Amino acid sequence: DSGVTQTPKHLITATGQRVTLRCSPRSGDLSVYWYQQSLDQGLQFLIQYYNGEERAKGNILERFSAQQFPDLHSELNLSSLELGDSALYFCASSGTGATFGGYTFGSGTRLTVV
């Protein structure tokens, strides 16, 4: 157990639908990151939150949005789903401070759009 909790582990839904992925960071970590990993693809950065505020945005579609709540858990909302959105979605968290020390990843949510 990495300490980063993602739910659900698997999600199957139809095109056009909306889903919410949830992530609880490791205790003490203030930063949460979302990545998308499609089949045979690398880890594409979507968005970063730090202590409730959006810190950085990557190639995140307008149909996707995220937020981080006061208890530091984060949710990634995917709407108007398309077949191409099928992927593994990872959340990661990291500590803070002057020296960045890399991420701890959750186990991911496998989204299948049919």
Next chain:
Amino acid sequence: GENVEQHPSTLSVQEGDSAVIKCTYSDSASNYFPWYKQELGKRPQLIIDIRSNVGEKKDQRIAVTLNKTAKHFSLHITETQPEDSAVYFCAANQGGKLIFGQGTELSVKP
């Protein structure tokens, strides 16, 4: 922004041989370079990292080297074992986030 290129995309070695994976980065401000191992269907896990004030770091059979001038860093695995088979990702930091390479699928044949 930061761009990280990783080569090769696939690598097949015999058990006991060495494996080398190379990455280049574009942002000279990057100062942290981790390597992650991802087994099939599982989460990426940090296996080793290096900061820009160090040229080489070793941890048992794994080593990473960094050439800041050329903006490239490499992962070296010696005495490979079948359990080393996985996808390996390099990354470089851009501010407080990581930008990943495309991954290298390493296959170690017994």
